[in-house]
Amino acid sequence: MNRPTIYEERAGYHCLTRINRHTTDLYLFSCGTQKCPPGHYFGPGSRPDYHLHFILDGEGYYHVNQQKYHLKRGQLFVCPANTTVYYYADVLSPWYYSWVSFNGAKAVDYLKRADFDNQHLIRNSNIPPERFTALIQEMLKANQLTTANELKRIGYLYQLITLLMDSNNASVNQIYNHYDYSSDTYIEHARQYIAVNYNSSIHISDVAAYIGINRSYLCNVFKEKLNMSPQEYLIHFRMNKAKELLSATAYDVKSIAGQVGYKDALAFSKAFKRTVGLAPTEYRYSLPPDVAMPSMNCF
Amino acid sequence: MSYRELKTELANYKCLYTAGHQTTDLYLSYCGIQSCLETHSYGPASRSEYLIHFITRGRGYLQIDDKEYVLTANQAFLIPPQVQTFYYADAVDPYVYTWVGFNGTKVPDYLAQTDLSPMQPVCDLNVPAAEFQTLIDDILQVKELTLPNELKRVGYLYRILSLLIYSSQSNTPRKTTLNYPSDTYAEYAMQYIKHHYSRITVNDISEYVGINRSYLHSIFKKKLNMSPQEYLISYRLNIVETLLLKTDLSITDIALQTGYNDSSSLSKAFKKQYGYPPSSLRNSGRRGRNTTDE
Numbered sequence: 001m002n003r004p005t006i007y008e009e010r011a012g013y014h015c016l017t018r019i020n021r022h023t024t025d026l027y028l029f030s031c032g033t034q035k036c037p038p039g040h041y042f043g044p045g046s047r048p049d050y051h052l053h054f055i056l057d058g059e060g061y062y063h064v065n066q067q068k069y070h071l072k073r074g075q076l077f078v079c080p081a082n083t084t085v086y087y088y089a090d091v092l093s094p095w096y097y098s099w100v101s102f103n104g105a106k107a108v109d110y111l112k113r114a115d116f117d118n119q120h121l122i123r124n125s126n127i128p129p130e131r132f133t134a135l136i137q138e139m140l141k142a143n144q145l146t147t148a149n150e151l152k153r154i155g156y157l158y159q160l161i162t163l164l165m166d167s168n169n170a171s172v173n174q175i176y177n178h179y180d181y182s183s184d185t186y187i188e189h190a191r192q193y194i195a196v197n198y199n200s201s202i203h204i205s206d207v208a209a210y211i212g213i214n215r216s217y218l219c220n221v222f223k224e225k226l227n228m229s230p231q232e233y234l235i236h237f238r239m240n241k242a243k244e245l246l247s248a249t250a251y252d253v254k255s256i257a258g259q260v261g262y263k264d265a266l267a268f269s270k271a272f273k274r275t276v277g278l279a280p281t282e283y284r285y286s287l288p289p290d291v292a293m294p295s296m297n298c299f
Numbered sequence: 300m301s302y303r304e305l306k307t308e309l310a311n312y313k314c315l316y317t318a319g320h321q322t323t324d325l326y327l328s329y330c331g332i333q334s335c336l337e338t339h340s341y342g343p344a345s346r347s348e349y350l351i352h353f354i355t356r357g358r359g360y361l362q363i364d365d366k367e368y369v370l371t372a373n374q375a376f377l378i379p380p381q382v383q384t385f386y387y388a389d390a391v392d393p394y395v396y397t398w399v400g401f402n403g404t405k406v407p408d409y410l411a412q413t414d415l416s417p418m419q420p421v422c423d424l425n426v427p428a429a430e431f432q433t434l435i436d437d438i439l440q441v442k443e444l445t446l447p448n449e450l451k452r453v454g455y456l457y458r459i460l461s462l463l464i465y466s467s468q469s470n471t472p473r474k475t476t477l478n479y480p481s482d483t484y485a486e487y488a489m490q491y492i493k494h495h496y497s498r499i500t501v502n503d504i505s506e507y508v509g510i511n512r513s514y515l516h517s518i519f520k521k522k523l524n525m526s527p528q529e530y531l532i533s534y535r536l537n538i539v540e541t542l543l544l545k546t547d548l549s550i551t552d553i554a555l556q557t558g559y560n561d562s563s564s565l566s567k568a569f570k571k572q573y574g575y576p577p578s579s580l581r582n583s584g585r586r587g588r589n590t591t592d593e
Binding site: 024025026105106110113142143144145146147148149150151152154155156157158159161162165166180181185186189209210211212213 | 324404405448450453454455458465483508509510
C-alpha cells in the first residue's frame with residue numbers, strides 16, 4: 001500500500017503516477033499525456049499493471065508476443081500486466097499519446113468486455129482519442145492526495161472504461177450480443193418495467209430497448225424461463241390489472257382500458273375476452289356481490 | 300445474482316432502481332429526484348443499503364433513533380442500513396431532494412471521510428446541492444442493463460462521494476483527514492518540488508498535495524529534519540551549484556532559471572547557505588576541474 005503518488009509535468013509530458021488506492025475492483029496506477037521525442041521508447045520491459053494508450057497524433061511501433069505493429073492516430077494499444085513489451089515513437093513522425101494504467105480484480109474482465117485480451121492488444125476506435133484524453137485530463141486535475149480526489153479519479157476511470165467498451169467498431173453490429181447478465185436478471189428487469197409502465201401504451205420493443213437487449217433475445221429468455229412470450233406476459237399482466245379494476249371500482253370499460261394501456265376500448269375488450277374467457281362487463285357481473293376489494297397496490 | 304432496475308418518470312418524480320451489481324467496492328442501488336408535495340412522507344421504514352438525500356430547496360423533518368431533525372435546503376441526510384426512519388416534507392415549504400442509495404464493502408471507509416454518520420445523520424453542504432443533482436441526473440440518463448452503463452453509473456457514484464467528502468472537509472477549516480502515510484505525502488511533495496522548484500511557494504506545495512501547511516511542515520521536519528521552505532531552498536541551491544560548475548551561464552541567468560528574481564537575491568541566499576559567494580564556487584570548481592582534466 002506504500003505507493004506514493006507522483007505527478008510530473010514538463011513540456012509535453014503530464015503524468016500522475018503510482019497512486020495510492022482505496023479500491024480493489026479497479027484502481028489507477030498512472031495516467032498522463034506525452035508528446036514523445038523522435039525514437040522515444042519504452043522497454044523491452046514489463047510492468048505489474050495494464051497500460052492503455054490512445055494515440056492522438058503521429059506514429060510508432062509496438063512489439064509484444066512476437067508480433068510487431070505499426071500504429072497511428074486513432075488506434076489503441078494495451079500493454080498487459082507482467083508481459084514484456086517494447087514500443088517506440090517513429091523518428092519522422094513521433095507519436096503523441098495519452099495513457100492510463102490500472103489494475104484490480106475486475107481489470108481483465110473489463111478489458112475483455114472492451115474486446116481486448118492477450119491475442120487482441122491493438123485495435124481501432126470509433127471514438128476519437130481526444131475524448132479519452134479529456135477524461136485523463138480530468139484525472140490529472142484531481143491531483144491532490146486526498147480521498148476526495150482519489151474517488152474522483154476512479155470515477156473518471158470508470159467513465160473511461162465505459163467509453164472503451166463502446167469504442168469498438170466491430171461490436172457496433174453485435175452490441176446486443178453481449179449478454180452481461182443472467183436471463184433471470186433480464187426477465188426480472190423486464191417484469192419490473194412492465195409493472196411500472198403497463199398503464200401506458202408500451203410495446204415489447206420498448207421493453208427490449210429499455211433493457212438494452214434485442215427483441216428476439218428477450219423472447220427467447222421469456223420462452224425459456226416462463227414458457228410464454230413477453231407479449232403474452234404483458235397482456236396477462238394488463239388483464240390481471242383490469243380484473244382488479246373491474247372488481248374493485250365502478251369505472252367504465254373505456255376508462256379501465258385506458259388505465260391498463262389500451263387507447264382503444266374495443267381492442268381491450270377483445271384481448272380481455274380472449275384471455276379471461278368473458279367480456280369485461282360479463283366478468284364484472286359474474287363476481288359475487290360481496291367480493292373482497294383487492295388491494296390497489298399499484299407501484 | 301438478481302438484478303432489478305426500474306425507472307419511473309412522473310412529472311415530479313424520477314427514479315432508477317438497480318439491485319445486483321458487478322462491482323463489490325461500491326455499487327448503486329437506486330437514485331432519483333423528487334419535488335415533494337406538502338406533507339409528503341416516507342416511512343416508517345428501513346432499508347438494506349445506505350441512502351443519502353441532498354435537499355435542494357424547502358424544508359422537511361427526519362425522525363431517526365427517537366430524535367427529530369429539521370432539514371433545510373443545502374443539507375444532506377443519511378439513512379444507514381437497517382435503521383428505522385420516518386421523514387416528511389414541511390407543510391408550507393416542502394422540500395425538493397435528490398437521493399442515492401448504494402452499498403459495497405468500501406462504503407464505511409468512504410463515509411468515515413464525510414460529515415455524515417449514524418450518530419450524525421444530517422450535515423450542511425458546502426457545495427451547492429445542485430451539483431449533486433447534476434450527477435444524479437447523469438445517472439438517470441444511463442438506464443440500460445449493460446455492463447458499460449453499469450460502470451458509467453458507478454463512475455458517477457464515485458464522483459458523488461468524492462464531492463461529498465470534498466464538501467465535508469472544506470467544512471471546518473481543513474479538518475485534515477489524513478488518508479495516507481506521512482512518507483507518502485513527503486514523497487509526493489518532493490516530487491512536486493523536483494518538477495516545479497523554480498516557480499512555487501510552500502503554499503503551492505501544500506495546496507497541491509492537499510494537506511495543510513503546518514502538517515506539511517511537521518512531516519518534513521520528521522522525515523528530513525528541515526522545513527519545506529528549507530528543503531525548497533536547498534533544492535534550488537543544489538541546482539544552482541550544478542549550473543555553476545557545469546555551465547558557463549551567468550549568475551543572472553542561473554538566478555532566473557532557479558526561481559530567484561535577480562543575481563543579488565541568489566547570491567544572498569547562496570552565501571547564507573554555504574558561507575561563500577557563488578562566484579568563488581565557480582572559480583574553485585573550474586580550477587579543480589582543470590587540474591583533473593590535464
